[in-house]
Amino acid sequence: MKAHIVRIGNSRGIRLPKTLIQEAQLEDEVELQAEPGRILISKPSRPRAGWADAARRMREQGEDHLIDQPMPTRFDKEEWKWR
Template sequence: MKTNIINIGNSQGIILPSALLRQLNLTSNSLVEVEIENGNIIIKPNPRQGWAEAAKQMHAEKNDELLSQELPNKFDLKEWTW
């Protein structure tokens, strides 16, 4: 697929086709990681989108307690170096 670099304000960008965005379950507000690898621009979806908001909601509903109360254990207390 080919696309052009376009001006967006004082920056430049590319337009990603909606079919490509749908395949990755991305929207116009999705957070992505952009990096350069071997001379290529790599755009990766951020798999943890919405986690911060979900954690805040769980805390507000007092639904964020530990599922396992077994910590710390003997290994954590005596053998592990923190």
């Protein structure tokens, strides 16, 4: 499908047919990425998407341990009091 780039105020844009947007399953917000010769339009990625599944897999594989051992601080040694 071809489209014309049109002037929109000081910017330029294209009109996307409703059926194309529906077919791509896009909603009100998209991410744009420029590459040589093309502009990619995609659904926005959710921050931390997939982290829960990754943590679950790490736990199942026994890989969820701390990389470095905790180091006590001056606060831990001098100021912290258990009640």
